[in-house]
Amino acid sequence: MNKATDSVLTVQRGMQVLRAFRSDRTPLSNAELVRRTGLSKATVSRLTTTLLHLGFLRHVPGGREFELGAAPVGIGHAYLAGSELLHIANPLLQELADELDVSVALSIRDGLEMLYVGSRASHRIGTLRLGVGSVLPLGSTAIGRAYLWGLPEDEREMLVEQLGRAAGDAAPALVRGIRQSFDELRQTGICSVLAGYQRDAYGIALPVVVGRKRIVMSMSCGRAQVQPDLAAESRLIAPVLRKAAGRFQDLLADFDGEL
Amino acid sequence: MPATPMSPLSTRRAVQARSSKAGERAPIAGVARPIVAPFARALALLAAFMPGEKWLGNRDLSTRTGLPASTVTRIAQTLVILGYLFHDVEGRKYRLAPSALALGYGATANSALQRVAYACMQTFAERHKLCMNLSSRDRLDMIVLESYRSVESALALNLHVGVRLGIASSPMGWALLAALPELERYYLLENVERRSPREWPRLRRRISEAISQVRGAGFCSSLGEWDPDIGIVAAPLVVEEHAPLVVACVGAGQQMTRARVEREIGPQMLAMVASIQHKVAT
Numbered sequence: 001m002n003k004a005t006d007s008v009l010t011v012q013r014g015m016q017v018l019r020a021f022r023s024d025r026t027p028l029s030n031a032e033l034v035r036r037t038g039l040s041k042a043t044v045s046r047l048t049t050t051l052l053h054l055g056f057l058r059h060v061p062g063g064r065e066f067e068l069g070a071a072p073v074g075i076g077h078a079y080l081a082g083s084e085l086l087h088i089a090n091p092l093l094q095e096l097a098d099e100l101d102v103s104v105a106l107s108i109r110d111g112l113e114m115l116y117v118g119s120r121a122s123h124r125i126g127t128l129r130l131g132v133g134s135v136l137p138l139g140s141t142a143i144g145r146a147y148l149w150g151l152p153e154d155e156r157e158m159l160v161e162q163l164g165r166a167a168g169d170a171a172p173a174l175v176r177g178i179r180q181s182f183d184e185l186r187q188t189g190i191c192s193v194l195a196g197y198q199r200d201a202y203g204i205a206l207p208v209v210v211g212r213k214r215i216v217m218s219m220s221c222g223r224a225q226v227q228p229d230l231a232a233e234s235r236l237i238a239p240v241l242r243k244a245a246g247r248f249q250d251l252l253a254d255f256d257g258e259l
Numbered sequence: 260m261p262a263t264p265m266s267p268l269s270t271r272r273a274v275q276a277r278s279s280k281a282g283e284r285a286p287i288a289g290v291a292r293p294i295v296a297p298f299a300r301a302l303a304l305l306a307a308f309m310p311g312e313k314w315l316g317n318r319d320l321s322t323r324t325g326l327p328a329s330t331v332t333r334i335a336q337t338l339v340i341l342g343y344l345f346h347d348v349e350g351r352k353y354r355l356a357p358s359a360l361a362l363g364y365g366a367t368a369n370s371a372l373q374r375v376a377y378a379c380m381q382t383f384a385e386r387h388k389l390c391m392n393l394s395s396r397d398r399l400d401m402i403v404l405e406s407y408r409s410v411e412s413a414l415a416l417n418l419h420v421g422v423r424l425g426i427a428s429s430p431m432g433w434a435l436l437a438a439l440p441e442l443e444r445y446y447l448l449e450n451v452e453r454r455s456p457r458e459w460p461r462l463r464r465r466i467s468e469a470i471s472q473v474r475g476a477g478f479c480s481s482l483g484e485w486d487p488d489i490g491i492v493a494a495p496l497v498v499e500e501h502a503p504l505v506v507a508c509v510g511a512g513q514q515m516t517r518a519r520v521e522r523e524i525g526p527q528m529l530a531m532v533a534s535i536q537h538k539v540a541t
Contacts, residue, residue: 007297008337014298015341018362050294054302055397056363058502067502068363070397071306073404074421076364079355081310081419110342110358116365117357133365258345259357 013039017047018056018072022135027065076133085210085259086118088251093120096244100237102221103130106208107143108259110135112159112166114144114218117259139163139174141196142203145181146218149191150207189242192234202228204237208245211255219245300326300334305343305359310421314352367404372501375538377405379531380506384409387524389510392418394431395502399450400424401431404504413511416489427451427462430481430493433469434505437479438495477529480520483512490515492525496532498539506532 020036021028028036033044048066051057055071080086089106097104097120106118116134130136138144138159148156160178164171181191185206192204205220221237307323308315315323320331335353338344342358367373373393380391384407393405400423408417418424426432426447436444448466452459469479478494492515493507508528515524 004333004336007333008340010295010297011301011334011337012341014295014301015343015362021363021366046293046295047298050299051302053294054299054306056302061502068366069502070367070395070402070404071302072363073367074397074402074423075305075308075355075362076360076368077419077421078308078310079357079359081421082308082313082354083357108357110361113361115357115361117360131365131368133360133363133368135361135365 013037013043014047014050017044018051019135021057021066021068027060027063027067029065032065080132083117083259084257085215085252085255088255089118089248090120092244092248092251093118096120096221096240097122100221100240102223102237105130105143105220105222106217107136107147107220108215108217109138109144109147109159112138112163114138114141114147117217136197139167139178140193142181142191142193142205142222143218143220144196145178145191145193146185146205146207146220147216148178149182149185150209150216150218188238190234190238192230194228194230202230202233204234204241206241206245208249210249210252210259211257213256213258215259217259219248297334297337300324300330301338301343304331304334304338305355305362308355310419314347314350314354316350316352320353370501372498372504372535372539373405376496376504376506376535377407379535379538380405381407383508383528383531384412387508387510387514387527388412389508389514389524390414390416390418391506391508392431393496394424394435394505394507396426396432396435397423399426399447399454401426401429401435401505414489414509416486416509418509427455427466430469430479430491431505431507433466433479434473434493434495434507435503436466437470437473438497438503438505476521476525478525480515480517480525482515482517482520488512490520492520492528494525494528494532496535498536506535 016037016039017033020033030041030044030048033048034041037044048057055069057066058069060067093104093106101122103119103121105116107114107116114136116130116132119130119132136143148159160175164175167174181193184191190204190206192202194202196203201222201224203220203222205218208217208219210217219241221241303324304320307320317328317331320335321328324331335344339346343356344353345356346353376393380393384391388409388411390408390412392403394401394403403418403420403422406419424431426435451462455462472479473495478492480490480492482490488511489509490512491507491509493505496504496506506528508524
């Protein structure tokens with residue numbers, strides 16, 4: 001192994017540990033990180049020491065566990081402040097959220113997961129659980145499936161295959177669910193999934209393809225509700241979401257940058 | 260003018276990535292263990308980006324991180340391969356890619372405590388026509404996590420999210436130090452002393468003055484100290500099971516007279532802190 005690939009592997013492992021903290025704010029111990037990443041105990045311990053040292057993690061007061069420190073906020077904010085696409089998208093997402101009284105997200109793929117890059121909630125919703133930077137599964141959510149549908153077919157099939165492989169025993173059910181959503185997308189241009197990520201929460205999503213670089217993203221509406229009537233919600237939301245997505249793509253038709 | 264507390268102190272954190280001296284380990288962490296250098300450098304490179312500067316060249320990155328240009332090139336390439344940076348080959352510069360958001364931004368930025376605090380700060384800022392911010396400690400810096408500026412605020416100073424202020428040289432840092440357990444405070448101050456031995460006697464005096472102010476009044480202030488036109492009031496916000504935070508308001512000199520700070524702004528800010536604590540607890 002040469003020096004360059006060595007460095008890629010080391011950094012990738014480090015990021016794996018950092019990313020294991022996800023968006024749920026639960027403090028994690030070295031042992032739990034070993035379980036989540038599959039890396040050796042010695043490796044995890046060296047990586048957490050590094051993360052502590054740089055302010056990405058901190059010790060939970062009085063415990064052996066770690067939680068995220070303040071450093072990631074600075075990086076995330078620097079990215080957000082520099083993204084022209086998001087400056088254009090955010091007012092539109094807010095409008096959509098207020099009109100439908102839901103939370104709205106714009107997401108892209110990050111490995112085998114979906115990452116919220118934009119997120120706005122209706123002013124009437126007090127408890128937004130998932131904000132910008134949240135990471136959700138690619139295979140089981142409406143945003144993930146809508147994203148896949150926006151891709152060229154060969155790329156889409158390659159990812160579905162990867163998702164199946166990663167799911168192990170759960171693969172047949174997962175792939176069946178994905179195909180069902182693809183059928184819905186083929187027929188209506190939109191897919192809706194109940195409890196793809198959180199119980200009692202639904203997502204209704206469609207793919208958007210943005211700018212000259214044809215960046216594939218998905219735009220979604222969601223709401224947490226006890227036993228929601230998904231079909232009724234979808235009838236209400238779909239036409240408005242479709243219109244907003246169309247407007248978003250038109251607005252950015254000449255956009256030549258990256259996300 | 261003392262070491263200006265108003266500049267984003269981007270270089271300090273980055274330079275640390277270069278060395279793994281035993282003395283620079285995480286606070287109160289116990290044994291010194293070696294850090295993983297390529298990973299530390301990669302994180303330092305990502306952290307070198309500030310809001311408002313989208314693209315950074317090799318030389319900027321090298322200056323900010325204290326790493327040699329050849330190392331910057333290698334680490335930046337690694338980050339491009341892993342999807343955390345974009346590379347503009349023609350312009351020979353880099354910018355953050357969206358995956359940088361997946362490194363923990365979501366959890367911190369969306370915490371319930373922070374959202375509650377932000378809403379309260381917004382109301383307060385509009386009522387008094389001031390700027391408000393919420394900050395947390397990152398090693399020897401305070402880093403701004405939330406920032407709200409009243410539309411009617413006349414202030415030029417913008418402490419936006421991500422700005423760093425020295426823990427020993429800003430009212431936000433003093434308020435935090437006052438809220439920390441003694442052992443942790445001593446540890447941090449020892450590091451400040453080691454890092455800035457020449458300024459230490461002056462810093463130490465100012466810090467203990469501010470800590471007594473927090474003990475007595477609940478908040479500390481710095482009025483016209485760096486800039487005759489700027490006043491800052493800061494108070495710790497301590498909530499169980501959370502790292503200590505600091506709420507601060509920044510206003511123009513004529514808004515922040517000593518009398519007004521002591522009778523009106525300070526006490527009302529403490530009432531706001533209490534209401535944040537109450538809202539989070541229920």
